[in-house]
Amino acid sequence: MNLALIAIxxxxxxxxKRIKENLAAEVTVFLPQKLKQTTLRATYYSxxxxxxxxxxxxxYDGFIFIMASGIVVRTIAPHITDKYTDPAVVxxxxxGRYVISxxxxxxxxxxxxxHNVANVLHTDAVITTxxxxxxxxxxxxxxxxxxxxxxxxxxxxxxxxxxxxxxxRVRLAGTVDLKADEAGLLCALDELGIPLRVVSRxxxxxxxxxxxxxxxxxEKIGVGGVSEPAALISGRKTKLILKKQKYPGIxxxxxxxxxxx
Numbered sequence: 001m002n003l004a005l006i007a008i009x010x011x012x013x014x015x016x017k018r019i020k021e022n023l024a025a026e027v028t029v030f031l032p033q034k035l036k037q038t039t040l041r042a043t044y045y046s047x048x049x050x051x052x053x054x055x056x057x058x059x060y061d062g063f064i065f066i067m068a069s070g071i072v073v074r075t076i077a078p079h080i081t082d083k084y085t086d087p088a089v090v091x092x093x094x095x096g097r098y099v100i101s102x103x104x105x106x107x108x109x110x111x112x113x114x115h116n117v118a119n120v121l122h123t124d125a126v127i128t129t130x131x132x133x134x135x136x137x138x139x140x141x142x143x144x145x146x147x148x149x150x151x152x153x154x155x156x157x158x159x160x161x162x163x164x165x166x167x168x169r170v171r172l173a174g175t176v177d178l179k180a181d182e183a184g185l186l187c188a189l190d191e192l193g194i195p196l197r198v199v200s201r202x203x204x205x206x207x208x209x210x211x212x213x214x215x216x217x218x219e220k221i222g223v224g225g226v227s228e229p230a231a232l233i234s235g236r237k238t239k240l241i242l243k244k245q246k247y248p249g250i251x252x253x254x255x256x257x258x259x260x261x
Contacts, residue, residue, distance in 0.1 A: 001088070001109060003027045004060040008049065011094040012066035013040060015121070018096065019064060022120040024181075027064075030056070050075050062088035062113050069100060076103065083107045090114045096121040105129040115172065115195040119180065122200060135171035136257040138238060139194070140231025142175065142217075143185055144249040152188035152250060159252040163242040171257070172197050174234030176204065176226045197234040204229045211253075212244055231255035 005027050007016040013031065017040050020027050029042035030052065036044050045052045049071075056063075057079040065072045069091045080086055080103065088110035089103035099121060101114040106129060114125035139156060160167055172195040179185060180198045189196050204223040209232045213224030223229075225244070232238045235257040242254035 001025050001061040001113065003062045003064060003113075004030060004056055005064045005066070006030045006053070007035075007066040008032060008071075009067070009094055010035065013037070015066050015092060015094065015096040016040060016042075019092075019117060019120055023116060025116075028060075054079060057087065060087055062090070062109065064090050064092060064113070064117060066092045066094060068093070069102065072102060088113050090117055092117065092121070097123060098126055099123060100126040101128070106131070112195055115197065119196065119198040122198075124197075125195075132171060135169050136235075137165055137169040137171060138231050138235035138255045138257060139170060139173040140175070140227040140229070140234065140253040140255065141173055141179075141185065142226030142230070142251040143179060143182060145182070147182065147184040147249050149184045149187035149191065151248065152185055153192060155245075155247040155250040155252050156188070156192065156194075158247065159242060159245050159254055162245065163254045165241075165254070165256075167192065167194075170194055172234060174199050174230035176221065176223070176230060177201060178221055179226075197230075199230045199233050203233050207233055209238075211240070227251040227253040 003025050005016055007013050031042045031044055033044045033046040053075050072091050083104055084107055086104045088108040090113050091100045091102050099114045099118040101110040105111040111127050118125040174197045177198050177200045201223050207229045211225050211228035218224050227244050231253045232255050237258050238255040241256045244251050244253045
């Protein structure tokens with residue numbers, strides 16, 4: 001995905017730098033001439049903001065705006081056509097707390113883009129698409145280095161079958177930060193259409209919910225578990241409905257959101 005990243009404040013530049021340096025995509029940064037500096041490679045424009053966006057809107061697959069959502073909505077409104085042709089649009093606030101999918105969530109890929117940006121900023125994506133609201137299953141996954149995508153998919157499908165839930169109810173999968181670039185895992189989730197939420201080891205270390213621990217995992221990565229805490233942390237008001245299942249090179253746990261206690 002060919003992305004344009006636009007910031008309009010000094011604080012926004014810091015967030016833009018984090019995204020630019022860590023997002024696995026082709027990203028072109030645009031900044032107003034008044035913010036010209038040397039810490040971030042960018043294209044600087046002197047036009048009015050609205051005129052600049054009008055010029056760029058049809059030339060990129062997606063946009064990441066670091067600014068207030070109201071500014072973005074008013075600026076892109078004249079250029080919106082339909083969900084099948086409009087670019088993906090994601091909005092991030094000036095300090096990187098919120099990552100919101102604004103336009104072309106499914107068809108344009110804004111929902112997935114929001115999840116990817118949120119992983120870079122160590123926060124949550126805000127997805128308001130109606131079909132996503134009906135999904136309440138979170139999968140936690142731990143795996144060995146070099147795992148194959150087919151093995152991951154088989155483990156996920158087996159775990160879902162054991163939990164007696166449909167893959168159509170899966171909102172996202174969670175894993176530990178050490179596995180954020182695991183090719184087989186990323187490929188499997190992409191093929192299954194499941195977004196990934198990356199959980200830091202510090203989040204796992206401070207997780208207040210009960211989960212099973214392993215001395216082996218503690219020795220390897222410094223925290224007691226991956227699949228169970230990742231499933232619990234990655235969702236909202238979660239409870240495990242399937243404890244850690246072991247498969248060759250993979251562990252999978254399943255949590256349900258908004259669980260009826």
